[in-house]
Amino acid sequence: MSSPAAQSSKEPTAQSELPPTASSSSSQITENRSPHSSGSTTAEDLSAWSKFFNRHAQLGRNRRHRNESDHKESMRKLRRLVLNRVPDDDLHTPFGPSRPLVWKLLLGVDCSATHYLDLVARGPSPAHVKIRNDTFRTLATDQGFKERVSEEMLIRLLEAFVWRSMDMYEDDAEASMEEDAPLSFSYVQGMNVLAAPFLYVYSAQSATLTSTSLSDPAAKGKQRKIGSEMEAFYCFAAFIERCCPLYVQPTLVGVHAGLELLDRCLNIADPSLFAHLRSKNLTAELYAFPSVLTLCACTAPLSEVLHLWDFLLAFGVHLNILCVVAQLLLMRDQLMDSASPMKLLRSFPPIKARAIIGITTTLVRDLPDEIYQELVAHTGAML
Incomplete structure (x- = not known):
């Protein structure tokens, strides 16, 4: 398998399919920590998911009539549904529980x-x-x-x-x-x-x-x-x-590139917070290595990690860098008030996937194009 080339323009699924958000200041972001952060799947969402899975089952029974256009439209619908939250145990599909099927569809997996x-x-x-x-x-x-x-x-x-x-x-x-x-x-x-x-x-x-x-x-x-x-x-x-092939090379080249990008993205999102951390000699290499290496799976609770991964699988693992920035912005007040912020950063607060995803979709729209290109490329993802 050869090394995948970085794409030259913003990936539509990770950019144009994300919901529109107001332009962000750190104060707006921090205040948005979320009426949605503990939100469960609504009855309307469950109905939309049921329609999608029934349609997928129908297409599966009529494979001869499927085409590339059907597949692309199905994936667009799936990504939009992911933004509204994948049901946990609220919904079973014709194929079993919902999340296992969603992940297989997003990854395009066949099993032997x-x-x-x-x-x-x-x-x-x-x-x-x-x-x-x-x-x-x-x-x-x-x-x-x-x-x-x-x-x-x-x-x-x-x-x-x-x-x-x-x-x-x-x-x-x-x-x-x-x-x-x-x-x-x-x-x-x-x-x-x-x-x-x-x-x-x-x-x-x-x-x-x-x-x-x-x-x-x-x-x-x-x-x-x-x-x-x-x-x-x-x-x-x-x-x-x-x-994320570059994340698992012997030198972890993708992880280290992601940490360097995290510093740059934080500086763009919140220069004051970035300067405060740097004044304490803190860089992402020191406090965010586990979160970047594991795509936030090292932080509890696992139930919220799964919702975060729904989002990353749908729109791109490169967005995890902005998810970590979002977690820092949610901690902003405590970090700015602390004389020793590393004490807080040794153990990130419990993940609130809805809040983190909401902030991330705002941040990604405010990034300069060249930084976004580097984000997309740094994982080595095959696009």
């Missing part, structure tokens, strides 16, 4: 149970020790996550990803005659936390599949509940490879 089981059957990967050093502490304080996702599931998924990436790199290297080497993937810091939301979301739906590809003959034919884990794996792999 046989291939996943073959990867799992290989056992420990070359990155096994690094994986085991991280998995036990993944979202360790979130009891709901621990009850739904076992460490063994996380280990299997990450080991399988390493094996799959090694296979793909070998195939690409043999097939490619280009001077630029294809991007390769292995396990890097933070990947365990990026995998966690996928396993959590897809554990809500489980399918019993027959394993016929395990290396142990005695295991063949056993019924294994691997449907949810398999779907999480393919969505995670697509997410890493298409949405």
